[in-house]
Amino acid sequence: MKYxxxxxxxxxxxxxxxxxxxxQVEGSMGGASQWFEKYSRAGKIAGGEQLxxxxxxxxxxxxxxxxxxxxxxxxxxxxxxGGFAVVTVNDYDEALEMAKTWPAGxxxxxxxxxx
Amino acid sequence: MVRIxxxxxxxxxxxxxxxxxxxxxxxxxxxxxxxxxxxxTTARRRxxxxxxxxxxxxxxxxxxxxxxxxxxxxxxDDRLRLIFTCCHPALAQEAQVALTLRAVAGFTTPxxxxxxxxxxxxMAQRIVRAKRKIVAAHIPYRVPQGEEVAERLDAVLAVxxxxxxxxxxxxxxxxxxxRDLAEDSLWLGRLLDRLMPGQPEVLGxxxxxxxxxxxxxxxxxxxxxxxxxxxxxRSLWNRDAIAEGTRVLERAALLHGPGPYQLQAAIAxxxxxxxxxxxxxxxxxxxxxxxxxxxxxxxxxxxxRAVALSHVAGPEAALGEVNDLAMTLGEYHLxxxxxxxxxxxxxxxxxxxxxxxxxxxxxxxxxxRALLERKLKN
Numbered sequence: 149m150k151y152x153x154x155x156x157x158x159x160x161x162x163x164x165x166x167x168x169x170x171x172q173v174e175g176s177m178g179g180a181s182q183w184f185e186k187y188s189r190a191g192k193i194a195g196g197e198q199l200x201x202x203x204x205x206x207x208x209x210x211x212x213x214x215x216x217x218x219x220x221x222x223x224x225x226x227x228x229x230g231g232f233a234v235v236t237v238n239d240y241d242e243a244l245e246m247a248k249t250w251p252a253g254x255x256x257x258x259x260x261x262x263x
Numbered sequence: 264m265v266r267i268x269x270x271x272x273x274x275x276x277x278x279x280x281x282x283x284x285x286x287x288x289x290x291x292x293x294x295x296x297x298x299x300x301x302x303x304t305t306a307r308r309r310x311x312x313x314x315x316x317x318x319x320x321x322x323x324x325x326x327x328x329x330x331x332x333x334x335x336x337x338x339x340d341d342r343l344r345l346i347f348t349c350c351h352p353a354l355a356q357e358a359q360v361a362l363t364l365r366a367v368a369g370f371t372t373p374x375x376x377x378x379x380x381x382x383x384x385x386m387a388q389r390i391v392r393a394k395r396k397i398v399a400a401h402i403p404y405r406v407p408q409g410e411e412v413a414e415r416l417d418a419v420l421a422v423x424x425x426x427x428x429x430x431x432x433x434x435x436x437x438x439x440x441x442r443d444l445a446e447d448s449l450w451l452g453r454l455l456d457r458l459m460p461g462q463p464e465v466l467g468x469x470x471x472x473x474x475x476x477x478x479x480x481x482x483x484x485x486x487x488x489x490x491x492x493x494x495x496x497r498s499l500w501n502r503d504a505i506a507e508g509t510r511v512l513e514r515a516a517l518l519h520g521p522g523p524y525q526l527q528a529a530i531a532x533x534x535x536x537x538x539x540x541x542x543x544x545x546x547x548x549x550x551x552x553x554x555x556x557x558x559x560x561x562x563x564x565x566x567x568r569a570v571a572l573s574h575v576a577g578p579e580a581a582l583g584e585v586n587d588l589a590m591t592l593g594e595y596h597l598x599x600x601x602x603x604x605x606x607x608x609x610x611x612x613x614x615x616x617x618x619x620x621x622x623x624x625x626x627x628x629x630x631x632r633a634l635l636e637r638k639l640k641n
Contacts, residue, residue: 149401239401239403239405240353240400240401240402240403241403241405241407241411244352244353257353257400259399259400259401
């Protein structure tokens with residue numbers, strides 16, 4: 149089974165993150181890196197990235213045939229996606245266990261459509 | 264089935280009905296993984312429909328439980344998988360409750376809707392949505408193992424206890440119209456104990472439900488209004504059920520895994536053992552609440568402890584504790600009705616009335632509302 153784990157947080161979390169020195173970032177990311185290492189070694193991670201902040205996002209969409217490019221995320225909300233992991237596991241409970249052990253904030257578990 | 268219903272015609276009709284239902288449904292919905300278990304669930308549901316208006320509903324349900332207990336271990340596993348899937352933490356608790364009633368206890372959707380006072384359409388949608396999530400997210404049909412067991416079992420017990428309370432609190436006025444959730448929750452608890460023996464908290468919850476149900480004949484008067492524990496006619500309590508509940512609790516204690524349900528059952532047992540309200544061993548109850556607070560500290564437990572404390576240390580001491588909880592439990596009707604009782608005892612009639620009015624604003628349960636209204640009139 150394939151699931152996408154979205155690592156989410158608030159814009160405030162992101163802003164605080166942006167204020168951090170590289171050393172502080174290094175310190176806070178330790179747990180997350182270990183998590184990725186552990187599950188990559190177990191063969192559970194099919195992909196994943198940490199994302200730049202929401203202020204760097206661009207939205208491209210089509211409006212009556214014309215392409216419109218705008219600054220900022222399409223989904224306007226207080227919550228942002230900080231990163232994601234594509235995981236391949238035997239069942240849902242395994243994905244749930246991975247999400248529970250993520251050390252850096254809330255996680256959304258999105259089941260992928262089977263092809 | 265024949266032995267239980269004591270009437271061959273009825274038993275045969277029940278089984279026939281299930282077969283007819285199976286023949287109608289399987290072509291549309293596909294043959295279930297375990298047709299035997301499905302037939303038994305359906306047959307049980309039909310049988311319950313026939314005995315439900317009977318005064319001895321509880322006893323018959325208990326017999327039915329024994330007969331529907333799967334003999335073959337693979338079927339037992341199947342039942343257990345079904346229970347854990349229905350109570351999977353990825354589903355909202357209200358959906359867990361609905362699915363468990365539907366798939367394990369054999370309730371119909373209209374019956375579940377009536378039990379939870381929501382429309383049939385809402386309940387049907389809740390069940391469909393939960394089933395879709397199980398399929399789309401691939402929520403597994405399995406029994407948790409190892410370290411997961413305790414946490415997942417807690418979720419199952421929480422569902423059973425919520426069902427039980429919904430049924431237990433609303434007996435009386437509207438109970439005639441509703442399937443007896445409390446009896447069915449006890450049935451599910453016993454089933455869980457047979458399927459997964461040796462779990463002290465499962466036994467604790469079974470004992471708690473039995474001890475509460477044992478008092479149910481005294482809990483409502485002829486007009487269907489609540490009679491408080493202090494005013495109940497204790498000769499109406501079912502002594503056999505109390506003895507049975509106490510035995511179950513003792514079995515739980517032998518397993519040396521204390522937990523909140525066992526402690527709550529122990530509190531219920533202390534009440535059940537008191538011959539009169541005046542004989543109640545309140546200091547024992549306060550001690551049990553202290554133990555409960557150590558295991559699971561919650562404002563609601565503190566509120567209950569304060570009530571027990573009022574009988575040991577007086578209403579003033581208890582009122583202090585209750586007032587301290589006002590910040591966290593301000594929206595909970597029982598905080599205000601407890602305050603009202605204590606204020607009454609202290610002779611603060613006007614303050615008591617205000618507290619009772621606030622409780623009435625917050626209370627949804629019809630039987631509890633009737634009690635508050637009655638007290639406001641006096």
